[in-house]
Amino acid sequence: MHLYELPIHQLRDKIDRQEVSPAEVLAAFYRRINEVEERVKAYITLTEEQAGVRASEPLSGPLAGVPLAIKDNISTAGIKTTCSSRLLANYVPPYDATVVNRLNQAGAIILGKTNLDEFAMGSSTENSGLYPTRNPWNLECVPGGSSGGSAAAVAAGAAAGALGSDTGGSIRQPAAFCGVVGLKPTYGNVSRYGLVAFASSLDQIGPITKDVADAALLLNAICGHDPLDSTSVDRPQPDYTQFIKEGVQGMRIGLPREYFSMDFDQEVKTSVLAAVQRLEQAGARVEEVSLPSADFALAAYYIIAPAEASSNLARYDGVRYGYRSKQNAKLSEMFTSTRSQGFGDEVKRRIMLGTYALSSGYYDAYYLKAQQARTLIKEDFDQLFKEYDLLISPTTPTTAFKFGEMSDPIDMYQADIFTVPVNIAGIPAISLPCGLDSKGLPIGLQMMGGHFAEGKILQAAYTLEQLLAFKEQPAEVGGAE
Amino acid sequence: MRMEYEVVIGLEVHAQLATVSKIFCGCSTEFGGEANSQICPICLGLPGTLPVLNKKVVDYALMAGLALNCELSRHSKFDRKNYFYPDLPKAYQISQFDRPICQNGYIEIETAAGRKRIGITRIHMEEDAGKLNHEGSIDCSTGSLVDYNRTGVPLIEIVSEPDLRSPAETREYLNQLKQILQYLGVSDCNMEEGSLRCDANVSLRPLGQKEFGTKTELKNMNSFKAVEKALHYEITRQRSLLEQGKKVVQETRTWDDNLAQTISMREKEEAHDYRYFPEPDLLPLEVDHSWIEQIRSNLPELPREKKERFIDQYGLPEYDAGVLTASRALADFFEEGVRAYHEPKAISNWMMGEFLRLLKEAGITVEQAKITGQLLAELLQLIDEGTISSKLAKTVFAESFKTGKDPAAIVEEKGLKQISDQGQLDQLVSRVIAAHPAVVADIRNGKDQAIGFLVGQIMKETRGKANPGLVNKLIREKIETG
Incomplete structure (x- = not known):
């Protein structure tokens, strides 16, 4: 077993027992990055020098010496934070995001910043303003997105774990495509301070890891109230690792009828239902349930998210930082040409959608309507979680698709159909691998819980992980000698 | 139209x-x-x-x-x-x-x-x-x-x-x-x-x-x-x-x-x-x-309430109350003065006259002025006690306005204390009467207002420090008896 293949909790044991030093672990990961990065292209920036300095210092904390990757839309002081956009290609924040501070305090070491769809808008990293990341299971396939770089890095052993951000599925979908675990926490459980905003009311940072226990470890490190984020919730924090134990006896699990009756990949459906059966055999009570408002979720999402994005991305005007167009004889010309040249097509599309939805005369018909739909969706979920501990669905309707396969943006948006409602409702959800399809690509299963039910989700996910014993490794990048 | x-x-x-x-x-x-x-x-x-x-x-x-x-x-x-x-x-x-x-x-x-x-x-x-x-x-x-x-x-x-x-x-x-x-x-x-x-x-x-x-x-x-x-x-x-x-x-x-x-x-x-x-x-x-209740209970007195209270509590004319409540600092100055001096109208007069004039000349705000309501009250007491004349009090006020020094100290320092010593004034009165026989004759012939000229001469010689009431009395006595 190579060091880079180990989950975080095993690495930590080795470091604690002084079988290996943080510097040795770090070196092993950079060797692995050198091996695979040319093919996978998970990273935008590698911070080998800073990481080396840090590994030589005395580190303490629950993540002491653990090398992690950070999605490049999370601010890191003194390290470029590009959001994979031409507009921010040379932007260096003067401050650390709260999650980065917390990881540092927990003793973690940052390996580098990972690729994403520009400003986290997309499901494949094809919208990256720099280059796409490739799926370690099949280099002709996308790794998913927008946190495709983070998921691919973890899958390829190029990071022990990673942070992603999830606005409509951007942690869970790439985790599913890359055969790793991705957790989207309850809205307000993890501080957004320092996360470059896409859609403020939906964005949430979360871990992408090799297994469920690692997800609990990383969540412990990053969660909790932050006075710098007014939307972060002030409540007592549980130790999430205490939920890393087997047991679903008596747990009530719902399968949303509306999801499973959709037309999607049969292999995905079969694999997810087989996994559900394993949980049932282990003592869970499984029932079909109804989520009638789920139909509106995607439509509401594609109003709310672009509306907020159109406002959040307005600050990239060439005045203070980032790219500035040379065509700037007049102020309005500078604004227009900077943004026309700086943003990619998908970002422009969403800014236009959002601007339109917020315009006077359309606001009531679009934005207000979408917020009303949001309320209904929330109520539907709240109602279900009075009776059920968890809901289970596939994470994605298909396994990883090929580059260029989803040329129509609407097809691409459909890829988020199972993940988006979770963000709309602000609830937590996890994706974990439940098998491979006939092409040898991983299938993701999604577990959703009520607000702040991360503990329950982790326990059920851990139980399923043990039952399935999914041990396959990505074929394409292979092991090192 | x-x-x-x-x-x-x-x-x-x-x-x-x-x-x-x-x-x-x-x-x-x-x-x-x-x-x-x-x-x-x-x-x-x-x-x-x-x-x-x-x-x-x-x-x-x-x-x-x-x-x-x-x-x-x-x-x-x-x-x-x-x-x-x-x-x-x-x-x-x-x-x-x-x-x-x-x-x-x-x-x-x-x-x-x-x-x-x-x-x-x-x-x-x-x-x-x-x-x-x-x-x-x-x-x-x-x-x-x-x-x-x-x-x-x-x-x-x-x-x-x-x-x-x-x-x-x-x-x-x-x-x-x-x-x-x-x-x-x-x-x-x-x-x-x-x-x-x-x-x-x-x-x-x-x-x-x-x-x-x-x-x-x-x-x-x-x-x-x-x-x-x-x-x-x-x-x-x-x-x-x-x-x-x-x-x-x-x-x-x-x-x-x-x-x-x-x-x-x-x-x-x-x-x-x-x-x-x-x-x-x-x-x-x-x-x-x-x-809301916490804010309400800490709300300060507002201008209109304060103005009405100044009229009721201190017996000020409406005009005075309006001027003095124009700003909170001015009103606070007034109330500080009133706490240390019994005659609110006198405080008001000095503020509306000398104080506002000096503020305007200096181009500063009430908060920036060095003099306080307490110092003004002390000054008025010095006048009441006969320590200084009300004319010289203006000089003392201006000095206190500039420096924030207390009026008694200024009086001492500048030797502005009123001369109320009869012996000292007697000599002066005799000299002035002797020097102006024509004026004295006028007074004797009933031109009473000419006495002011003689008082003025004495004030001039004492650089304003002579007690004018006493001087007046001494002149009359001297002319009548002389």
Whole structure:
């Protein structure tokens, strides 16, 4: 077993027992990055020098010496934070995001910043303003997105774990495509301070890891109230690792009828239902349930998210930082040409959608309507979680698709159909691998819980992980000698 | 026949709140710092930063709302007002759109026709923008620099109903508003430093007509006087258009103080769409009963209450009470004096005379003056005790005003003590009588007022220090007996 293949909790044991030093672990990961990065292209920036300095210092904390990757839309002081956009290609924040501070305090070491769809808008990293990341299971396939770089890095052993951000599925979908675990926490459980905003009311940072226990470890490190984020919730924090134990006896699990009756990949459906059966055999009570408002979720999402994005991305005007167009004889010309040249097509599309939805005369018909739909969706979920501990669905309707396969943006948006409602409702959800399809690509299963039910989700996910014993490794990048 | 028009004016006043730190971050709000020295990632709107509401801003807005007789909103929220400009680093201003913190209030103003109520539509909280500094002159500028120190300084916008009917009423409304905000301590209302800014909407309509005429919006008025002048100009301009049968164009006009006229900024109000929507980075603002009660119980006495109390409690004439309550500092000065001296009217006279005159000469505020109410009281006691003459007291007051020294010390130091020693004065009186036989003869012949000349001579010789009453008495005695 190579060091880079180990989950975080095993690495930590080795470091604690002084079988290996943080510097040795770090070196092993950079060797692995050198091996695979040319093919996978998970990273935008590698911070080998800073990481080396840090590994030589005395580190303490629950993540002491653990090398992690950070999605490049999370601010890191003194390290470029590009959001994979031409507009921010040379932007260096003067401050650390709260999650980065917390990881540092927990003793973690940052390996580098990972690729994403520009400003986290997309499901494949094809919208990256720099280059796409490739799926370690099949280099002709996308790794998913927008946190495709983070998921691919973890899958390829190029990071022990990673942070992603999830606005409509951007942690869970790439985790599913890359055969790793991705957790989207309850809205307000993890501080957004320092996360470059896409859609403020939906964005949430979360871990992408090799297994469920690692997800609990990383969540412990990053969660909790932050006075710098007014939307972060002030409540007592549980130790999430205490939920890393087997047991679903008596747990009530719902399968949303509306999801499973959709037309999607049969292999995905079969694999997810087989996994559900394993949980049932282990003592869970499984029932079909109804989520009638789920139909509106995607439509509401594609109003709310672009509306907020159109406002959040307005600050990239060439005045203070980032790219500035040379065509700037007049102020309005500078604004227009900077943004026309700086943003990619998908970002422009969403800014236009959002601007339109917020315009006077359309606001009531679009934005207000979408917020009303949001309320209904929330109520539907709240109602279900009075009776059920968890809901289970596939994470994605298909396994990883090929580059260029989803040329129509609407097809691409459909890829988020199972993940988006979770963000709309602000609830937590996890994706974990439940098998491979006939092409040898991983299938993701999604577990959703009520607000702040991360503990329950982790326990059920851990139980399923043990039952399935999914041990396959990505074929394409292979092991090192 | 000449048509009579009624003037309709509504005001939008922006007041900078006197908080120590900005509305959404911890940066200082102090005026006049070196450009971009009071900024941080949050007020610069750097990617990933988030606003956190300064509770003091809400306190101040609630105080203003209570003092301006508003309904306070228990459920309020912030919204984003989206527009591009280099002084607006997030390209949106966090403001309040459809649920402002206060609504439906009023201010009472004094007019020639008696007391009048001016409605206040709303008060909302928002953040200020930065400041552009153009290199060179505005028409041939080679570039612009942005100073973000002001970005995120808290503002309240106070919107009046279109209840004002003349420039004079408008001025009175502004005076009252400024006085109230200053009393509350929520804003220093300094127009030169831009902490009070005022835009006016003005229109004319035929007298008796219900519908409003077409309005213009006036901007860039940097003093109350400028507001009054701009309104006069604009009313005359609109009236002359209407009288010629022309139409008033709805537009924004800027006041040019040098040209003394309003100038069109852009034809027709640009259809600005700010695409307001609720600010997702801030929670809805819930103001509970106990918060409101806590603000209410700490509300200071307001100008009108104070004026009435000064009349009742100290027996001051209404005019005096009005002058002394013009600012909280002046009123506090007065009350400090009254606590140490038994005659409020005497304190009032000295304040309205010497004190205000010296303040004006020195060009300083009450707060900046070194003299205190206590020192004024001590001075009045020295007069009462006969230690100094009331004439020399003015010299002592001026000295104390300048230095803050206590009057007794000044009297001592400068040797201004009144001469009431009869023996010393006797000699002087004898000498003066001997030197002016003609005047003495006049007095003996019944020209009583000529005695003043002799007193004057003695005052001159003693450089004003002789006790004038005593001198007068001695002269009379000497002339009668001599």
